[in-house]
Amino acid sequence: MLHKLGRNDKCWCGSGKKYKYCHEGFDEKLRELELEGHIVPSRKLIKTPKDIAGIKESAKINIACLDEVGKQIHAGMSTQEIDDIVYKVTTEMGGIPAPLNYEGFPKSVCTSINDVVCHGIPSDDEILEEGDIINVDCSTILNGYFSDSSRMFLVGDVQDDWVKLVNDTKKAIEIGLEQVKPWHFLGDMGNAINQFAMSQGYSVVREIGGHGIGKEFHEDPFVSYVSQPGTEMVMAPGLCFTIEPMINLGKADVVVDEDDDWTVYTEDGSPSAQWEVQLVVTEDGYELLSW
Ligand code: MF3
């Protein structure tokens, strides 16, 4: 495929430039890395400037939802009320909540309290209590472009070790981001997160991770945090993915609710925290798209 595009033809990325002045060197570099046995992104995973602009517009809604939840969240509120906020803000800004009806998910946002690791389903019957920690995971579609980010919120006064877990999980993302450099490996990033989490006595969930995103909700690659440096997909410029580690105060094992088939709990009942950012790899590092 690569050979068929002439060097003087227009580049596949839509820049309008000649291939030889645009992605030719990029393709050669990827091909070399592939021959060395590395996992490289397919062309459809590489976002063009137009794609990135579209994702940023989508992310404005995504960020606005979480900002609004942050303003309104309080003890005594139901998680359904959080869902209502996300639905209202998203649709008023012209977007679609990505979780709604996604593989049968019944609500517009995931709300995961305390020992719920992720994919908690908002409900009228679930009331936030003083001392809870909650992850609100918001995903948005605008003009076919997906954005996805999540934040933790503390409900009133929270016990110290849980506050530390929440803050350290955010710090883990910052430590992971330091490893996001073009032509380096996703495993460099994942390993940095896992090493930090373990150094604080936590464990990182293995089965669920981040993902490529942009034109679909969940694209390749799967973004693990229990990975080795120099392994996993090459972070080529234009690759867009989320970093969203789930870090447990206790053991790493998780179980899925048998009744709703969505809610993921820590097996040992210990609390779990998660933040999520979405980024694109650039020529000199990365750009955050949603957070
Ligand atoms: N927002 C989640 C993520 O970070 C995905 C949730 S899928 C849903 O990937 F259906 F539960 F919304």
Ligand code: CO
């Ligand atoms: Co995500």
